[in-house]
Amino acid sequence: MNDPHDEGRFELPNPSQDFFADKIMDNIHNTPLGRLLGIIAALPEIRQEKVEQGRRICRRKDAELDDQLDAAMDRVLEELLHEG
Numbered sequence: 001m002n003d004p005h006d007e008g009r010f011e012l013p014n015p016s017q018d019f020f021a022d023k024i025m026d027n028i029h030n031t032p033l034g035r036l037l038g039i040i041a042a043l044p045e046i047r048q049e050k051v052e053q054g055r056r057i058c059r060r061k062d063a064e065l066d067d068q069l070d071a072a073m074d075r076v077l078e079e080l081l082h083e084g
Contacts, residue, residue: 039083 028034
């Protein structure tokens with residue numbers, strides 16, 4: 001491999017033997033980010049009509065909409081936190 005006494009030869013480590021990358025991948029599901037990514041991966045497919053409806057609603061500029069969006073985001077975050 002990399003002999004410190006052999007100044008003319010240097011080998012790059014084999015990526016498949018990267019200990020730290022393997023450990024990260026083994027433990028990714030034990031981290032908050034890993035759990036969040038798992039939850040996101042399990043979400044259902046996007047319903048385009050709902051996206052379009054949401055876009056139309058978001059184009060409105062009023063205080064009631066801001067309150068509704070805040071409440072909706074709170075519900076989504078609570079649901080994500082309680083599923084994990």
